[in-house]
Amino acid sequence: MISTKGRYALRVMIDLTKNQNEDFVPLKDIASRQGISKKYLEILVRDMVSAELIVGARGKGGGYKLCRKPEEYTVGEILETMEGTLSPVVCLADKKFNCPRKSSCDTLNLWTEFDDLIHNFFYGKKLSEIAVKQTHEP
Amino acid sequence: MISTKGRYALRVMIDLTKNQNEDFVPLKDIASRQGISKKYLEILVRDMVSAELIVGARGKGGGYKLCRKPEEYTVGEILETMEGTLSPVVCLADKKFNCPRKSSCDTLNLWTEFDDLIHNFFYGKKLSEIAVKQTHEP
DNA sequence: CCATTTACCTACTATGTCAATAGGTTTGTT
């Protein structure tokens, strides 16, 4: 299951996409628009900066900003950064894990197929696709 | 991520499929073949019985048995029983949960699409498909 | 230059789930 880390991070990225006009968007604004604790977002945003998904600027007029164009991010990249892995099972998540049952496992095929499905789904979605500005009813 | 509950339960179902010739398969045998603690399996198997995936018989000659043909089970049904839900996010997992951001959420579509993908994948797979006896290399 | 605004940093915590383990009771078979 996707945790708040991944889900909130994605919403931050969408929020930043929608507010690209401003140079830097303060976390305070994002938090209030998204209805998420600013304190908690600080933790997530730190990881996002060190993963080079966004950049921060201090002081007055500071905040956060995307460091690429929205179409240059995939949802998969964002989620995988925050969640650590998108793999549905331990044996596929950890590359170093060499399962002793590997050659005889009846379920490995199933998990591998599922893993590919997840990967292709999320890496096939661009941030720009899901962060479209909403058209309001007349 | 699919926990051991779902993964082990699936392996129990596969084991039972492969040993359909015997009337009832003792948990002891399943545990040793699968290399899983019998004590832990007891807990999982209890849930499987109450969900009517399998039936148990006590006493000597007892054990567990499928209550339908392998082609009448879907992997989705087995996993969903054990995991509680297959939904990737809380807002879709809990039917009673009425998210206040539902109408304005930018990510709901994404999660719904992903949820359908997961559901279709696992409910499209039958137990009989993944529990085929392995053909050995000559 | 100083107050303000912002990011950035370290630490702590309550809660819950996971993955078992331990020990006992009941039921059916031989």
Place this chain on the structure above:
DNA sequence: AACAAACCTATTGACATAGTAGGTAAATGG
């Protein structure tokens, strides 16, 4: 009666999740 099996209740250690609390550092505006 002995045994083998399912069935039942309770407990536990480890870890992740989803935060909270309080402070420091840097940039800007007046």
